[in-house]
Amino acid sequence: MFILVCYDVNTENAAGRRRLRKIAKKCESHGQRVQKSVFECLVEPEDYLLFENALLKIIDEKSDSLCIYELDEVSRRKTRRFGVDKVIDFEKPLVL
Numbered sequence: 001m002f003i004l005v006c007y008d009v010n011t012e013n014a015a016g017r018r019r020l021r022k023i024a025k026k027c028e029s030h031g032q033r034v035q036k037s038v039f040e041c042l043v044e045p046e047d048y049l050l051f052e053n054a055l056l057k058i059i060d061e062k063s064d065s066l067c068i069y070e071l072d073e074v075s076r077r078k079t080r081r082f083g084v085d086k087v088i089d090f091e092k093p094l095v096l
Helices: 014-028 045-058 073-077
Strands: 002-008 031-035 038-042 065-071
Touching: 002 014, 002 045, 014 031, 014 038, 014 045, 045 065
Parallel strands: none
Antiparallel strands: 002 038, 002 065, 031 038
């Protein structure tokens, strides 16, 4: 399943900065960064809840926010990108 993960972490203290690094690292292990706090992730349906729970364990629900959007194939095809775009389409052939 293709998901979009967006988060906003309160970094006013050291604990918040640690949470920010942890959540970014967890997202990087499942997808690619498309903006500073936005990741596109391709997750197997059976792994999704584990990934979601891992993110929920990191954030502080009193000061941070986390949004996860599941995108179907139609929504993915309707995505438009403008400006600097360093996103890799993993479904196209990759030439090294």
